[in-house]
Each structure stands twice: as C-alpha cells, then as structure tokens.
Amino acid sequence: MSLSAWVPIVGLLVLGALFSLFSVAIAPIVGPKRYNRAKLEAYECGIEPTPQPIGGGRFPIKFYLTAMLFIIFDIEVIFLYPWAVSFNALGLFGFVEMLLFIGTVFIAYAYVWRRGGLDWD
Structure with missing residues (x-):
C-alpha cells in the first residue's frame, strides 16, 4: 500500500483538528456573555443551587430506569446496521428475521x- 492512499485520511484528520481548534478559539469571542x-457558581448549570440533605439526597428510580431503557433500545437499533449492510445477501430469510426482531422491539416498547416507563413527571 502506497502512502498516497493515506493522504485523504490524514487530510480529514487535519481538517477536523483545525475545525475543533477554531471552534474552541472563536467561542469566547462570538459567544453570548x-x-x-448561578453561572458563576463552582458547578455551573444555570439553576440556583439548593441545599442538599445531609444524607446526600436520593434520586428516584425512574431516572435509572429511563437510562437503562435508552441503553436497551439503543443497542437494539445498533443491530439494524449490519442487517442493512448485508440486506441483499440475506434475502427473504433476513427480511423475515428482521421483521420478527422489530416486532419484538415494538412489543417491548x-x-x-x-x-408508564416513558412518562417523565
């Protein structure tokens, strides 16, 4: 393999690095001030901090359930990419199997x- 095959990849990396450095450098100049x-607090989130209980406070379980559901459905969507790439090679069998998979995901959804797992109160 010759070095000329690497020129587009190196060019893209250089272009990405220049764009990221430019974005970081120009943001303080053109950004809102x-x-x-609240923004000058040590933990800047734009909301006035409130005193926490001595025990540190507890998060409701729905936050963790929402995160787990996102991960589960995200991983299921990742399985669609290899199927889409090899769709022509799989034929009717692959199509039926993906319909069953999507049906199962839809039933779970x-x-x-x-x-009420998707309700955010």
Whole structure:
C-alpha cells in the first residue's frame, strides 16, 4: 500500500483538528456573555443551587430506569446496521428475521409505554 492512499485520511484528520481548534478559539469571542450568580457558581448549570440533605439526597428510580431503557433500545437499533449492510445477501430469510426482531422491539416498547416507563413527571 502506497502512502498516497493515506493522504485523504490524514487530510480529514487535519481538517477536523483545525475545525475543533477554531471552534474552541472563536467561542469566547462570538459567544453570548450573560453572567449571573448561578453561572458563576463552582458547578455551573444555570439553576440556583439548593441545599442538599445531609444524607446526600436520593434520586428516584425512574431516572435509572429511563437510562437503562435508552441503553436497551439503543443497542437494539445498533443491530439494524449490519442487517442493512448485508440486506441483499440475506434475502427473504433476513427480511423475515428482521421483521420478527422489530416486532419484538415494538412489543417491548409498547409494554414500557403502557406501564408508564416513558412518562417523565
């Protein structure tokens, strides 16, 4: 393999690095400058901090369930990419198998929806 095959890859890396450095350098110049007390706190999120209980406070379980559901459905979507790449090679068998897979994902999604797992109170 000659070095000329690597020129587009190196060019793309250089272009990406230049763009990222330019974005970081220009942001303080052109970005908005609206400071308030909350933004000047050590943990800047734009919301006024409130005192936490001594025990550190507990998060409701729905936050963790929402994160787990996102990961599960995200991983299931990742399985669609190899199928899409080899769709022509799989033929009818691959199509039927993917319909069954998507049907199973839809049933799980409907179940979570009916149980209120997607409600954010």
